[in-house]
Amino acid sequence: MTGRPNQRDRSEQSRIWERALITGASAGIGEAFARLLADQGTDLVIVARRTDRLEALADELTARPNPIQVEILTADLSDRDDLDRVMTRLRTPAQPIDLLVNNAGFGTVGDFLDQDPGREATMIDVNIGAVHRLAHAAGSAMADRGGGGILNVSSIAGFTPSPKSATYGATKAFVTSFSEALAVELGPRGVVVSCLCPGLTRTEFQEKAEYRPSALPGFFWQSAEDVAAAGLAGLAAGRIRVVPGVHNRVATGLARTTPGGVVRRVSKLLARANGK
Numbered sequence: 001m002t003g004r005p006n007q008r009d010r011s012e013q014s015r016i017w018e019r020a021l022i023t024g025a026s027a028g029i030g031e032a033f034a035r036l037l038a039d040q041g042t043d044l045v046i047v048a049r050r051t052d053r054l055e056a057l058a059d060e061l062t063a064r065p066n067p068i069q070v071e072i073l074t075a076d077l078s079d080r081d082d083l084d085r086v087m088t089r090l091r092t093p094a095q096p097i098d099l100l101v102n103n104a105g106f107g108t109v110g111d112f113l114d115q116d117p118g119r120e121a122t123m124i125d126v127n128i129g130a131v132h133r134l135a136h137a138a139g140s141a142m143a144d145r146g147g148g149g150i151l152n153v154s155s156i157a158g159f160t161p162s163p164k165s166a167t168y169g170a171t172k173a174f175v176t177s178f179s180e181a182l183a184v185e186l187g188p189r190g191v192v193v194s195c196l197c198p199g200l201t202r203t204e205f206q207e208k209a210e211y212r213p214s215a216l217p218g219f220f221w222q223s224a225e226d227v228a229a230a231g232l233a234g235l236a237a238g239r240i241r242v243v244p245g246v247h248n249r250v251a252t253g254l255a256r257t258t259p260g261g262v263v264r265r266v267s268k269l270l271a272r273a274n275g276k
Contacts, residue, residue, distance in 0.1 A: 016236060017099040017149065019069075021045040021090060023077060023134070024104030026053035029153060029198070032228035033101050034061065043069040045097065047086055047104070049076045077104050077130035078122045087137035096145065100138040101231075102131045102175075103153040107168035120167050127171035132178065139186055139193075147190035151235050152179045156199045156243065172197075176241070183240040196231035197243045198222065 020037050024030035026048035034046055038061045046054050051074045058070040073089060075082035090097050105127045108115055135150055142148025154175040155168075162169025179195035186193055202223055227244050234242030 017042045019043040019045065019095060019097055020099035020101060021047060021073075021086070021097045021138075022101040022103060023047045023086070023130070024153075026050045026057065029224045029228050030101070030103040031057060032224040033103060033231070036225070036228055036232060037099075038064070038068050038070075041066070041068060042099070043071075043095075045071040045073055045089060047073045047075050047077075049074065078125045083130055083133060087133060090134060090137040091141050093141075096141065097138060098142065098145075098147065099149045099151070100134060101151045101153070102134055103151075104130060105153065105171070107157075107165055109165055111164065112166045115167070123167055124171060127168070128174050131175055135178075135182060135193075139182065139191055142191045143186060143189040148192075149235055150179075150182065150186075150191065150193045151231055152193070152195050153231070154179065154195050154197045156197050158197065180240055192235060192238055194231065194235040194239055195241050196227070196234065197241060198227040198230075199244075 017037065017040070020033075020042050022030050022033050022037075022044065025034050025044075025046035030048070034044055034057060037044060044061070046057060048054055051072065054072045054074065058072055061068060061070050073086060075086050077083050077086070090100065106123060108119060108123065112120075131152055135152065138148065138150055142150075152175050155172040157165060157169040158172030158174075158176045160169070176195050176197060179193055183193040183195075199222065222244060230244035231242055
């Protein structure tokens with residue numbers, strides 16, 4: 001791949017990415033990215049902690065009529081040695097990675113002072129530290145080759161204060177700001193960087209975070225497949241920030257133009273209404 005991708009047709013993306021590394025690929029949005037990229041003919045390196053799920057996904061994708069190559073890399077991104085192995089794979093010149101999907105992450109819900117500090121620190125390691133180090137490894141290799149793509153998965157939670165999810169929201173604010181700066185720095189070197197900022201998405205994420213947004217109607221939710229498709233389309237179009245869903249774009253637009261005091265009060269009310 002050379003230069004900056006600018007195709008808007010999703011069917012054309014298979015001509016852009018030859019091999020993608022996806023973190024958090026065993027479920028949810030990460031798994032959706034793997035399926036969509038496989039549909040486009042992109043070879044994959046899938047990364048997650050659960051080997052059994054990675055093997056099941058790899059078996060499925062390689063059993064298709066037009067199979068792709070799927071490499072499994074089991075890693076806990078909060079573990080420095082595991083993270084170093086993934087960074088090494090991103091730098092490997094043989095079978096180079098031309099697309100990094102920095103998707104792995106998790107959240108917690110509840111009062112900050114009630115949270116386990118160790119788990120909060122692990123969240124920061126995964127949501128910020130791993131994203132930061134993997135972007136550096138991938139960006140360096142891609143810039144040296146003259147092209148590539150980095151898609152960092154953030155959240156609309158990064159646009160406003162997140163009472164009852166304070167640490168999670170702060171990690172996503174970092175990812176968004178970091179991605180936008182990287183897009184400016186790496187663009188002239190042929191590396192396109194996009195930041196995907198989804199809202200409520202139907203995955204295992206809410207269950208693991210013990211989040212029960214009972215007050216929100218169904219139209220606020222999106223599927224993992226729709227979110228991943230929006231991210232790939234936005235990256236192919238060279239869009240730095242991708243917010244899927246009209247309702248999410250309206251919400252984030254209002255957050256950026258509304259006085260901070262009002263935003264904080266609304267965030268507090270939403271946290272209560274959603275059962276946090």
